Amino acid sequence: MSGAAPPALPGAATDCFHCGLPVPAGAAFGFDAPGGGRAFCCAGCEAVSRAISGRGLDDYYRVRAAAAPTPQPRHDAEELALYDDAAVQQRFAREAAGGSREAALLVDAMRCTACAWLIERVMLAVPGVVEARVQLDSRRAVVRWDPAAGTLSAAIAAIRALGYPAWPYEPRRAAEADRRERRAMLRRLWVAGLGMMQVMMYAVPAYIAGAGDIPPDIARLMDWAGLLLTLPVIGYSAAPFFAGAARSLRHRSLGMDVPVALGLLAAFAASTVATLRGTGAVYFDSITMFVFLLAAGRYLEFHARRRAGLGLAHLDRYMPHAAHRLREGSAVEGEPVAAALLVPGDRVLVRAGEALPADGELESPSAWVNEALLTGESRAMPRERGAGLLGGSVNAGSAFAMRVTRVGPRTTIATLERLVERALAERPRWAQVAHRASAAFVAGVLFAALAAGLAWLTIDPERALWVAVSVLIVTCPCALSLAAPAAMTVSLGELARRGFIASRGHAIEALAAATDVVFDKTGTLTAGRPRLLEVVAFRRRTGVHALAIAAAMGRGSSHPLDRALAAAAAGKPLPRVDSHASTPGAGAEAVVGGRRYRIGQARFAGELHGKPAPMAWMHTADTVAWLADEAGWIAAFRIGDGLRPEAAGAVAALHALGLRVHLLTGDEPAVAHRVAGELGIERVRSRASPEGKQDYVRALQREGRRVAMVGDGVNDAPVLGLADVSVAMGEGADLAQLKADAVLASGSLADLVGAVRLARRTRRVLRQNLGWALGYNAVVLPLAFAGMVTPLVAGIGMASSSLVVVANALRLRGRG
């Protein structure tokens, strides 16, 4: 740092200087640095900040636009060592100049360009690293290192130590093609731009000079120079349009490239003939500028589309490359292997903080996993022995062992990606309509151009070709054919980001048009695990005290009822239990605070004192646990399948959106009506058979209602298939088995409401796009026909009308 006063460094006194989280009271992490003391929320942040300071990289704090990620402790020495293994490196590294090696890394949690800068600097400080480049938008880093002087793992460790998760990244062919495409587009743009500028230099003198001001041989020379520079523009920059036109003609259809190619060819041919013969008008300036505008439009559109699609792809980037395979019969011993080498049946140890290398079943008694990438739910979820685990989710608790069930392309994550891709590939009805319409439109454009040319031949033969070319270009239905795909791509990506995976092309359309939401099964509205619903105390003790005793008696038990009681009493002090004996199928007996208690079935608990059970919930479908001591009954706990916490809000929101909500269930009326009553659902059909459900949906559809059906997607496929759009609750189910148009991967009904809103916004944007495209053509066609549009204006109009459509679709991203 220089001697001048250091710039003020950001970070309030109460927020962590490094990551911006509040500093806990009494925390003593901090140090003095030039520019003022720094306080930190944890030792990790302090260590990272000290390291940054120590390397003279304090500029990072000055220029960053967002707080840094909070560093997490990691235990990844073995995983890192694996990345130096030659066999493993084959998958992601390659030889580079001078005996060095190059690898692409995926770096997460980068929030601004300062992060990229910091990572680059830190990597370059690692011994052996010759070159490091970080790209913020694609979240990739390319590192080149000298294997003789250092290791790749050291570079990865350096990034991770800063708090940025980083993995080697196998550049997929799609990404490579993407880069080539981008570069080719840029080259086309440059060639067209330079050609345009220079050709305009030759054209302008002719526009401003009076007759005879320019000697004829100079004028011819400039025409020839213009022809020469237009050749690469036509031959290279405009090549994709000619190729597209040729392709669609070969398929005997009229794509939107046809009028563009035709207009270019006509103008170019006429100009070339005029140049060769030395008489007549040349349009090289218009041609080159038109190609430039087209290329610029395509480039911007490509960018917008790529940005929209980025959220969709690469779900599998969270899959780790390495796994710790356990030796048969051992719970800890094993060896690291590449994740790709795992086969179903392998046993794998997953340490705290590691991502799961494959789908599997839990072998350890319990575990906490974070499945945020799949569900959007950022809290860790408990799992018990035998439970299904998702590859790519993160172990949020202590180390556990799992048995691999599905690997590679068969994992849930990979399946999800395929589902989304399928939805993208399927043209929904509105896209098909737009596509057909644009083909008919092109035919109309060609006819109109011909008619305009012929008409102007009689009015003013000089301008006939010029007008025909303008008509061809300005009315090209590019915007029309882009209108639907642009909106669909953005919408699908945005939905997927929120945990709503549309797997069929028509899902968004049907969801937007839905008038009725039918919940198939009570289970779609309830949490699916027992919960304490109600307590009745029979003595003048409070229910809370009885609950504390009941929860204490079941402490440590894995019985669902005990867990429900324990969950209800969470956070309360529990009394000490002295002796405990459980009778399977009946209940448990224990001594608490010197008194003998029993909890369980009424008969079992009543044996303690011999009094008859009080009247309570004689006709409930829920389970009742009775608590008694030797003196009599104390309390009864009604435990049942509780509502999902977000269900009431979601149903109310659906009502507010103007949707009718139905509950269609095979359950008993008592249960169905209780659930419906608590949620405010008025239309309930209980004890419905599968056929009855189908009749119900058919009856709704006969009334002209559009039905969106929410089910579990596994054994209710027939009725789901009948609905206009079906949504499966994707919690814990095997996604490949789901027979639904969309999967609610988050398992949260709130996201269903969000999806309906977004689907409706998508429909609105789509209509705006179609209206805009049609309106644009309706306005410019007569103008061009009247000869009031020059080819140059035509080019600008066409390119900008396409951009408006894409920009409008991008509005669907990011907002609530």
Add this chain to the structure above:
Amino acid sequence: MDILYLLIPLSVVLAVAAGAAFWLAVDGGQFDDLDRPALDVVVDDDRPAPRRTP
């Protein structure tokens, strides 16, 4: 005005040269990342810049 017979062809050659230069720049990856390098100017850093391969 005779100089125009030289200057016009020369301008064609110049345009082609500029096109070739941009072509090489694109292929060299100079346009792959348009965000991060902007920061290099802002940051005080006396050490040599990271080496880049074309």
